[in-house]
Amino acid sequence: MTITRRELNRAALWLALAGMGAPLRARTQEAMPRWASNPFALGVASGQPRPDSVVLWTRLLPADADDAPARGALTVAHEIFADEQLRHPVARGETVTDASRAFSVHVRAEGLQPQRDYWYRFTCGDAASPVGHTRTAPAGGADVRRLRFALASCQHYEQGWFAAHREIAGRELDFVLFVGDYIYEGSNPEHAVRSHGTRTPHTLDAYRERHALYKRDADLRAAHAAHPWILTWDDHEVVNDYADDRDPAYTDPALFLRRRAAAYRAYFEHMPLALPPQGASMRIHDRFAWGRLAELWTLDCRQYRSHHACADPARDAGRTVVDCEELRDPQRSMLGAGQERWLAQGLAESARPWKLLGQSTQMSATGFDTPEGRSVWTDGWDGYPEARRRLLQGAADAGAHNLVVLGGDVHRHVAADLRVRPNDPRSPVVGSEFVGGSITSRGASRAAMDRMRRDNPDVQHARGDERGHAFVEITPERLQCEFRATRHPVQAEAAFATQAAFVVEAGRAGVQRA
Template identity: 40%
Template sequence: MWTRLAPAPFEPGGGMPPGAVPVRWEIAEDERFGIILRSGTTTADHRHGYAVHIEVGGLRPGRHYFYRFLVDGIASPVGRTRTAPLIMPDRLRAVFASCQHYEAGYFSAHLHIAADDPDLVLFLGDYIYETDPTDAGIRIHRNPQPTDLDGYRLRYATYKLDPLLQAAHRSAPWIVIPDDHEVADNYGADRDGHGTDPATFLRRRAAAYQAWYEHMPVRASAQPSGSVARLYRSIEWGGLARFQLLDDRQYRDPPVCQPKDRLTNIPHWLRPDCAARRDTGRSMLGHTQEEWLDGQLAQSPARWNILAQQTLLLPYCRYAPGTAPERPDLFNLDTWSGYPAARDRIVRRWRDTRTSNPVILSGDVHAFIAADHADPDDPRRIIASEFVGGSVTSPNHDQRLAEAAGQEPGFRFVDGSAHGYGQLELTPDRCTITYRAVTDVRAPNSGVRDLARFVIENGRTGLQQV
């Protein structure tokens, strides 16, 4: 359970006095707190931005609970959470979302996420955008591009004050992983993509990680030590599902295929192919995390194994052959396309360990995508399916995505024009993915519609659109 004390969020320290403040927390089975089941007192202090993280044991499995916090007799809004089941349940209903640029639109998707009454909310990165304010959007960031802790705290305050986002947080437990915009666009390891001195950038990364931890409902194990944080982890759901959450930013190898001559009018992360891109020693996750994931996949007892991560896993050439003869084929080296051998190791691991029903949930690309992953050694054999749940608000700038996707294997559905989120429903027999598209991100109370639906049957690889 998480909260943060900030009566004046845009003032230094959130408007809190220096020192520590006692905070009482309570858990009940009813929203009116008729019978309080668990309670306690902790402290909020300036060192952690007056944020509070509470881990509570002793609750019954597979149940909804309500919680609140109290300071000086003032109660917070009531949140609802739930515990995971111990045995396989009949159903799990979750939603997954990513990429919510504050300036690009209103968070109407969260209005509908809350109304969907999910068991879990998975947010797959780009919870905030660190970019400088502009007047080109629907609303404006309140502070310049952050580079230090105070700056990131102010940026989170802008997002956290959104009432629709608050409602979604109160409706269900969240599972969160960061992507690049929580720190800096397209960063990887100790590099920000703009030639900043690594030591300088790591100080910025440390501030960004600290602010992320302060503002997210995560366990104490995710608390950073300087610029290092243990963010990858797994979540069990009663034998029905195991979620493997990856960190594909902190440990990745440096980018390759950097030409001597600058490519004009092409972003720095798009590059022509080169032999180094296919180097089998390159890693997106780092050796330790890859080893952890191998063990997770080999030992998982779950019916469905959900790889929840940030960027498109499917191979994708930005300019497909024949579409731009004046340009070479380009690969987005910021995604798994910059690490094809590392991607293939995961797919082969699913195959070789006979991992039960692998499914990938991804973010980052601001489009709804459904795709199948083939065996790297036998393209006729499908191993897993991948789903990207669009973006909450962030626009899609890849005008060639649908065209290129139609020429490349694996893609089954692409829509880069709509915004929204994905619904995930798991039963012992099937996985159902429904894409939900908001009508207009410029309207805070926008309606929503079902954009597409897909089904995977237990024990049968490959998605079906229904």
């Protein structure tokens, strides 16, 4: 968190700002850079909506022609308004930033009203950012009748245009839930419609450059400016299929953790998050409440997970294994012991009827029946079956009737029932799952998904041949999930259609076609 130098209380602000045409001028006189080009080219964002606060973000991107940053610290002002016309300021403040944090700005805007729309902008010298819109969460005890959000993940820049974000930006939503693979570190020339233009990042500067490239996409910026985002990450924010301190190449863990530290730091510098990393560690798992209606836990499925089971000794990426004894080891964990306890306790204590888990991959089983036995993919939840069983059994024991798991990573739209023993009709359905497709990243064919469904009766719907996202709407009576999709690769002017829609009725675990 960068330092917020000054936060005025709201009453004083109303007085101070009343009738002032240019309220920022006096405060920013000492650092009044004149910009050759607008430094707010990466846009603005907000996130982590609470009843009384949101996190506001921007990052200044000075052009070569601007000498201002070379002078060191920049003072960036933020203003928050109660109206879209920016006539009614409710808060303002200043943040000092510099090159050590890539000129990023993180503001925890506090003292806000619950369930309210706000507009905000940043200024620095003679430059002003675009105006962003955000919305606080309802008060914890509020009788909330509706929650609406978008579920999105997996946006490989090279494999398509971010047209999905244009649709997301245009919708009325409470927030965007993004569950990982915000950037991709690697390239895959297949289906490429544009290029990263740089090599695979390993250093802080290279990860910063990759994040900046993604944020230069106008559609992505629009989705950030339109709604607060709630985020967790998956693997590609660092490197494909990493697990804790191990990457696929078995790089010396100390060396790999230096890369992970760089990746986490660049991630933080580009996101509306409040807690910066400490070296190679960063707390991203979190909890959000929506009145008395719903509670959302965002999970970290990468940082604390056990290494892959039955790993290839030459290259430890996820792979398909048959008859792997290690899978049954109860010590192995997807979330790590601390996060598992935190989640189990939260689920047990929560009185809110809808319990949502935002996490990065598919929880329902996806293995295949082969003559040699069941084959499973080791990087997803199938690779951590005991951890999955503990989570689902714990939720069932806690009486969490409306558990809904929301995921990404696998580049397909999925609707599935969740049982403590997957695909076993004698094991009751204890939860429901939706995977929200992928913004651009390519997925599996229809034939492969049909086969997967044949061997996994819990999966009611699986399409990997189209790209997209999902819109979720929750009321006290039901949760509805609408899968939005377009062809692959995603073209710039792509339009989206509803591929399928499902509901979960309150008090009845399992997905049903709408």
